[in-house]
């Protein structure tokens with residue numbers, strides 16, 4: 001872990017070496033500083049190039065050393081700023097040769113250089129804010145001076161990453177190359193030897209500011225609050241940039257330091273930073289999957305997928321086709337109905353056109369012909385050419401089994417067969433094929449071409465190669481695949497069940513949808529339970545409840561209105577559906593909408609009257625409920641189900657659950673995920689609350705505290721990273 005120096009004529013090349021991503025640890029920064037000093041004093045050196053080993057400039061400060069976040073990232077930033085300042089003040093031109101990534105402190109280092117040359121595929125960004133901190137090595141002071149206030153404000157406050165061609169347009173870099181970046185930077189260096197450097201030092205540059213700066217800062221804070229809810233670091237970024245425009249450079253640097261330090265002095269901001277950094281590592285952790293039987297990410301190699309097929313071109317199928325094509329995989333898109341096929345083709349083409357435009361705007365010269373080719377067909381026999389098939393028809397077990405029977409005889413014997421389901425039994429589907437080891441569940445989230453999460457549902461017989469292939473495919477598609485076990489509703493939706501029931505019980509007891517949603521949205525969830533249900537469509541759950549006899553014609557005569565098999569049941573959503581209120585799609589649900597399909601949820605006096613009449617009819621006394629009670633009543637049962645999921649080995653660790661919630665259910669990353677949140681609240685507190693809830697509501701079984709939660713509390717509530725060792729997985733042959 002070091003920086004080394006070589007010379008190419010009069011140009012010294014300093015290479016940062018800290019695999020795998022040349023992260024800037026204390027040691028790496030010390031080493032760069034030492035070599036930089038050396039070359040400053042070497043009379044034979046007339047220019048300096050800084051680059052990173054193995055095609056990566058630097059992914060910024062070494063997050064692994066942030067364990068003790070209070071001190072490390074703070075002092076590391078100061079130290080890095082010393083290096084940046086030394087490069088900036090150098091009398092010899094310093095050129096950053098950027099390959100791969102220049103992120104966080106990596107880009108701050110490049111900003112200290114006088115020039116920046118980047119490879120066309122390089123990505124640049126000040127991503128610190130996404131880790132709950134912000135650029136503290138001069139980034140907030142230098143970037144606005146280089147590219148102007150507005151683009152800098154956007155990049156710093158959102159952690160946006162730009163590709164080199166866009167960076168060139170912004171003026172963030174000076175040159176883009178498609179060839180060897182280091183050679184190009186050396187050549188560039190040779191041409192600037194002896195040229196004046198004063199105008200290249202960002203610390204001396206004034207910032208071009210529009211007249212309405214205060215409005216810009218205030219609007220930005222409001223927008224960030226909406227986008228990132230209660231996340232503090234985004235707000236602090238605005239303050240640091242305000243300092244950049246109001247203060248001379250040196251004072252701005254001191255203010256940046258002071259603001260960064262304020263994060264470590266505030267318990268809330270520190271916890272948010274911890275949560276974000278945990279979420280970052282949790283996403284890497286889930287790629288190292290394990291199963292209760294002892295299979296794991298090392299036990300099998302993935303098969304490459306050249307040709308994939310998608311069956312069914314409804315909303316999900318279309319999104320999946322787009323994902324595959326964007327990953328340059330050849331796609332066979334199959335429908336059984338000509339009209340549906342045509343509609344699917346048009347929808348896919350439209351999405352791909354939009355994607356092409358976005359890619360071009362992001363500086364990627366990706367034209368539609370660089371997508372994987374798509375064949376739209378009614379011919380099931382064309383599936384014989386596919387390496388992997390994803391069935392994406394609607395949720396109906398009989399239909400899925402019929403399709404899998406056909407696939408089993410049509411497809412190549414080694415082809416993988418995936419079913420896109422949000423909760424059906426994978427083993428039952430696999431049982432009709434002659435190759436259950438190649439069958440697996442792929443639960444995509446809607447819209448499938450946008451949502452990052454993929455629940456990869458292992459069946460009893462799914463082979464390690466099958467799991468490995470689908471996890472690898474998820475990476476190729478730019479998604480995060482999380483391996484989960486096969487149980488009704490898998491992990492994410494299963495945990496949603498108790499949460500949604502609790503929210504509905506609150507309505508019976510006296511709350512209104514907008515009140516409950518407000519509390520959960522202020523907590524940071526992208527959508528409260530009622531706005532979310534309106535978006536998904538209330539009819540989805542209604543049909544499944546009718547199917548299972550909880551309501552509708554199959555309901556046994558004599559069933560109590562608010563009870564099913566001795567358990568508390570609320571008929572409220574059923575009644576709404578009977579009245580044709582399915583949510584956004586009908587313009588009415590828990591809320592009213594301006595039009596059918598409208599998105600702007602407005603509290604509906606009809607719902608309020610309806611709830612009032614319902615409570616009266618059932619002589620329910622309206623109970624006042626505080627915001628905190630709403631939060632605990634809804635979230636603790638969701639967390640409790642998470643512990644059940646762990647105990648039953650459906651998820652292999654708390655990180656898996658948290659990654660699912662952060663990427664599929666709008667859980668705020670600055671709260672880490674439900675299991676991380678539970679660890680921050682304190683397991684004894686969660687347990688005690690659940691015990692009280694259950695004692696007072698013995699007819700709600702999901703309130704019964706999970707055995708694992710009780711066990712962990714009994715053991716003194718060990719930190720989250722030790723929970724795995726309490727699970728059955730410890731017996732697996734890893």
Ligand SMILES: C/C=C(\C)C(=O)SCCNC(=O)CCNC(=O)[C@H](O)C(C)(C)COP(=O)(O)OP(=O)(O)OC[C@H]1O[C@@H](n2cnc3c(N)ncnc32)[C@H](O)[C@@H]1OP(=O)(O)O
Pocket residue numbers: 020021023059060061062063064073074077101103104105106127128131133134135136137281284285
């Ligand atoms: C103050 C704070 C300052 C000055 C900072 O700079 S904070 C850090 C800001 N940097 C970032 O936010 C970048 C974080 N990293 C990434 O976005 C990505 O890892 C990547 C784009 C750099 C590479 O992505 P990819 O190719 O998909 O690979 P992985 O994400 O799997 O990463 C490979 C391994 O590298 C580890 N890693 C990545 N970045 C860092 C880092 N900054 N510090 C320490 N380690 C890092 C990552 O965890 C993977 O490790 P393993 O899982 O393989 O052990």
